[in-house]
Amino acid sequence: MTQSVVVQVGQCGNQIGCCFWDLALREHAAVNQKGIYDEAIGSFFRNVDTRVVGDGSSISKGKICSLKARAVLIDMEEGVVNEILQGPLRDVFDSKQLITDISGSGNNWAVGHKVFGSLYREQILEKLRKSAEHCDCLQCFFILHSMGGGTGSGLGTFLLKVLEDEFPEVYRFVTSVYPSSEDDVITSPYNSLLAVKELNEHADCVLPIDNQSLFDIISKIDLVVNSGKLGPIVKPNSLVTSGGTAFKKQHKKPFDAMNNIVANLLLHLTSSARFEGSLNMDLNEISMNLVPFPQLHYLVSSLTPLYTLADVNIPPRRLDLMFSDAFSKDHQLIQADPKHSLYLACALMVRGNVQISDLRRNIERLKPSLQFVSWNQEGWKTSLCSVPPVGHSHSLLALANNTCVKPTFIELRERFMRLYKKKAHLHHYLQVEGMEESCFTEAVSSLSALIEEYDQLDATKSLPVEDVQRLSIAV
Amino acid sequence: MSIVTVQLGQCGNQIGFEVFNALFTDSQSSQGLCSKRENEAYQASCKERFFREEKGVPIARAVLVDMEPKVINHVLSKAAQSGQWKYSQHACFCQKQGSGNNWAYGYSVHGPKHEDSIMNLIQKEVEKCDSLNGFFIIMSIAGGTGSGLGAFLTQHLHDHYSNALKMNQIIWPYGTGEVIVQNYNSILTLSHLYRSSDALLIHENDTIHKICAKLMNIKQISFGDINQVLAHQLGSVFQPTYSVEGSFHYRRNPLGDLMENLVPHPEFKMLGVRNIPQMSENSLPYSTFTWAGLLKHLRQMLISNAKMEEGIDWQVRPPLPGLPPLGKMSQNREQHFNTSLANLVILRGKDVQNANLEGFKDPALYTSWLGPDEAFTVWKTQRAFSRYEKSAALVSNSQFFVKPLDTIVGKAWNMFASKAYVHQYTKFGIEEEGFLDSFTLLEQVVASYRNL
Amino acid sequence: MLQSDCALRLVAELQGALDACAERQRQLERSLRISRRLLQAWEPAGTTGLDPPPGSETKEEDPSPACTPSPQDLKDLELLTQALEKAVQVRKGVSKTGKKSRTPSLKSGTVAASPGSTASALPQASSQPGHCSSRTRPTKGVHQITVPAKDHPKHRLLLVRDKSHAVRIGAQVTRLEPSHREQMTLSDTPHAAETFTLKEKGTLLQLPMAFRKAAYRNSCLWTQLNSTQTSDATDATSDAKTQFLQKMQMASSISSSRFSPVEVEMEVHCLQKACALLRLRMEEELSAAPVDWMQEYRCLLTLEGLQAMVGQCLHKLQELCAGFEFRAFGMLALTEQLPGPCLMGRPLQASLPCGSRVCTSWGPQLLLYSNTQELQTLATLRLRVAMLEQQIHLEKVLMAELLPMVSTQEARGPPWLALCRAAHSLLCEGGERFLTILQEDPAD
């Protein structure tokens, strides 16, 4: 089986990562009752004999000794990482996996990308190589970062290029948290836009996440839970940031619940590669199926049912509803409406007690209400993983390559232009070595080209679907 | 003579297991409704074909190949748990990382990289046969490993074992899509197999899914259910039959006899299977069958291209004699009449000698250039198959797949015209030229079948 | 569509070839059945494999894996030996005791007892000291199979007996020198069974005396026929024959030509082969890229040599043509009355030793092989050569019929294209592959 390495960059990236490792541990603990180190666990964790000095030799078989996350933690501030190291997850990481600085990037993409990038290049590379050495078949890097800040956005995208050069065979999946419009970071449009260009060029797949959407989802869960219709009975072993998480301030801090959703997304995304199922889906199948053209690699995701994200005991709704929900606007992890936009491709990843007939039935049912691009009328990719999320019977992750991401990009461009026209804060960037005006113009045109590609596809929406003229056989 | 099965990819391995299980269970069944001696001969024949023995335990003559270990591990332990037969531990090949639904990756990367190891495993299995009849290669055409590596391996089997027969069991993807690049993968696979395989036995997921729902009455259909129906169909074809009517000698060259009668023409290699009866365990006790009834239904299934016993269009009739070929063709198309090139009917069970097959010997069923004497074959055995006192299977080289093939080629062509996903293939050495070759060949196959 | 006479010929040719194949297949299947029956004796299939007794597999020397008998081999061996063993007993008349019903049956771990007391009749039995004591042991019924203790390229049949005359078998591994055999027997197994190979008891398994005599005489006669052929054929006799032939030729009103038709045909055949090979060689040479002057010179020499050889061939061809034309003058279409197309063509060559080949030895000869694979290669190659000859024959027939048709057909519409496609597949691809004809897109 293959392994993945998670690279968490910046504050947001590390917070999501923290959630992720907590959930991952708990999921494997629930599935693997015997405590034997198996390949499924191996996909995210090393088994290390801590009695051995040095970096602890990996044990490939037998009982679980001490699990180490296949992760590289990077932040240019110490806060979050230190918190992690003092928290309950401290044993999962060791100091060799960390890169920190104390100065921070000052919400400046250029500092993160250019300054820290060149400063820490070798160090980062060494950690990455080390983590790769511990894998016998490294398939994927997951990069967790936010777009708005300095470190995650700047250094995170710098990292992409490094990975591309150094590990060209290994996929780069990026979970990018996009700032909401009421973002408190004033330079976030600059940072995001500069980052988008890098994502366009060096990522294999980007899973855009919108803080606003996450927030809405959390609010909705809270609403359901507090409406009184359903008892807010906490399930002891569900995979949500309740009691035993890294931060014991769940309800105070909406960020935790939000990060939790992203962590769940990652777990679900990799479940079919880690666990058995009647229709497996390896990670390399994601980009193969969902990326028709190299640049169009932005996948809109939605997780259903939402209660799997909540720590509550809600009786399961009808199975078919789960499928319907996945296509509804308010279940998407970015603010987008795939149902009224054009699908280029769509993946349905199902976990738990769901059979192929359920899947087929729902595809047939939903198909008429969705619009697919003319050359991909049956653009479905499906997988069935037999292991459900902990504490639940089934769940669904839908990944859509859909033109509905376009508004997000357009809005980003607008916000950027508003600032850029005024040349506001530009000097903070231009004073960084290697940073020039052309960086901005190029980034804008990169984003515009992307938007243009989506536009062209959208333009075909109104056209009737017609078959292309085929080869004509003489006899 | 023995058949070495090569199970490829997730689909191939899952189905392979069900096939061996079905074969073994049937051959050990005591419900054969025949003499002890005949039953023993039947068992021996089945065993010679599909199993060998190691320390008293039957071992499937199979090589398991996947680029990813989960499925093979699962299948191995399932077989071991059956307590009846096993796979050989040493006949498995897996890697860490799958082909990612990319035909080009399976064909151009995994294939050459693992050629030696896999061919060695196959060689070892072949050496364990006293006499090799051929290969049965189970694969889906939608994915990457089964399709890409399958096409690669079939070609190498063609080169290395030129005299052994090669039949590819092909799983046709759901029409509504299960892998997005399934049409690309399918046309690449089919066109390559058309060059290196002797016969393509095709099963459509859609069809079997419907059989599960309508005939087997399964509410929530799993892949396990689907694969069991498929295994049943294959068993009904490959379990032993008499080589000469009225003797107890069982056919020793099943692949050769089948191919010689059904697929000698290089442009017509696609075979479909129809079974009758097929029903759930619960309704079986309330049903009785006559040969006349079964064969009447089977014949109508053939000419109306019905995929199962339910919902047959009884309006379809063979064309009137005396029509000129062209007129006949257009009339057939109007009527949805399914023209056959060649058919093989396999009858199993009670009073099989009394079955009347005249209905299948009607020249109107066949293309104008081949008479029923050359185009129709029947195999029989008195030994009942599975739970059915009487059962019939039809292996047909006919226009069954014109439509699905045409659809797949059309969809792939649409996608190809927009150049979508092509970059994923060129990355691994399959250029546009390769696509065009495949399109050309398959368009020809469609045209040739249409012109029957 | 083909005209019917042409079609008739082509279909007849193919059908004939198919029938010949089918006939041969039937023959093969018959003999396969015999061989299989011999190997599997009378038992229905499904007897279980023979498990070696634990601990008996003491491998002292590194066995070469190729020589280790497989379980299947052992099983076959056992069945065969049983059969032979039974034959021995019957031949010795020991089965007259009316125990025919006790046919040997093989179950896992059990072996049927053979009736009669054959052991005492075996010459060696009494000469083996120590064996008697083992025989007195009241071991009855089930015994484990004796299993190879060592490996040796030759597996001998090994029959193992105990007092109850249960027949046991295994592949004896060590090729025993007679003097060592007894020790081996003694130290064999706890059951201390008597062992002997078929060879050592060979006299018992021999063919009937009268038959052996006749066979012996037969081989002597053949030897004689071969040895006297050259030395004893007196000059006088051969002179007389030559004279006779000459006189006959002279008396004939047809003057002799240099070649008889059969010779012409053989020469043409030979020239065709030559032509193909020469062209191949030439193309090989032309496509080579010489790296130094030595190679370049060599290439030149080869080409010149080839040129000379082609010259010779052409010369030969002219000779043939001359002879052929000379003979051709008085031909009458007798062939058409021949009894069927089958009597034409190649069998003529085969039916007579009338070519120039002179055989030096007659009668059955020995063909030596050392392993299965070698034998299989031989058989496959022979068949392959036969198939190629058949294919070439068919190719020529198809060429003669199809090419003119394709090139004369006037209308170049779809029927003609269909014809071309099929003809191409048959003529150029051996019927294995096919071409596609596309209508050119007017837009392009």
Next chain:
Amino acid sequence: MDGGAAAWTGAGPRTLPEAIATLSRSLPAGPSPEIFRRAKFDHPEAAPVLWRLLFRVLAPLRANCAAASLGRGAQARWVKVVLHYCGYPRPALAQLPEDGSQGSRELLLAFSWLLARVPLLEWLLSQTCVQLGDQVPTFECEALASPGLAAPQVDARRSVDLRRLQWLMGKLRFRWRSLICSQQEQCALLSKIHTYTHGCHSDQNLGHLSVTETEMLRDPEDSQQVRKGPEALRQMLGCPGSQALWLPADTLVQAEVPSLLALQLLRVLERENARLEAALEWRQCELIFWQWMDTVLGACPPEGPAVPTFLPRIPEHGCQELELVARELQALQEKLREQVLSRRQAWETQVGGLGHGPEWSAARQALQQTVEQELLALQRSWEQERGPSLTQGPHRLVKIKAGTAGAQGLPVAEVIRALRSQEASLEAMLCWLQGQCRQELARLAGAVPGLLWILPPGC
């Protein structure tokens, strides 16, 4: 040596009737000496017997049984054609009526002509000898290459689509493969039987039993069960053709009597021994016969002017092939001439500056020699029947230990070598023929505009 066999080497019969009698005895169902005597005087009653004899001698072996069913006229025609084909010089034969009513002298001459020209007796004996051993499990190559004797039933009314020919051709290819498959298995089984019976044969040269012999020993008990065995055997032997290719195993199945086999084989062997003895005797007294034949020939009236009657088989077919070869050879010649010319010139100019030292001439000589050798080998590969072949007479398969030296017989490895070269040249030939067709079709295709001909990949 066997006393009986030795007896004939010394004295033999010395009178003509005795000599003819030995000849008769050595032939399969040979006619009585009286027939020969009558034939000398051209008595018509001897003619039918001699027609039959000639037909029997000349008919292809495999087809013999079927051919026997041919009418008398057809048989006679057959004999005429084959003899002419082999170069029989007397046109008188061709003019003989085919009802067998006359011409016994002419037939006697023809028979004697064959007898004098080729070692007919030995050949016949060899072709029809009893097979106790196992043969290479294949059939005569020629037999495969020749269609069977009976004209296949083709429905002449049905027009034939070329796709049907493709169908039949494909079927044939599958049958070939099945044949190979079965043969492989048969080889494996034979080898097994040989291994297991190793040491059981009294003949040291053989060492092991053959299938027939094993079969003989297999189940003597059952001998009483079936009685029709000898009859079936006789039937087979009554048909000399099948003897030649007789796989003993076949007999057993056909007769379904594994039991009386020993007895049956004994009879056949004895019959063959008698023929062999007669053949040996014949050699001693042949001279008398030839002297007598001289007088027969002398008794013939001189032949009249040749009446054109005969058509050797070559006609149009042979002509076509000759033409085809001629064309191809000339093309080759032309191409080689051009190449050699230009290369020679280029070489001369190049070597001009190279000097001609002694090293050079030595190297040149060496090169010349190797090239000569190579080309000689090439030539050998197409000249027929080089190396050991299995086409003549039967072979008994004997399994020996690898590396055993001094074993008498033909090693399979040698035959394999010869077959490989034969295979290669046949392949080249087929390839060439296909190339011819490709050119021709490509020419035709080029003449039709608006179409794209997409060849299968790899062409």
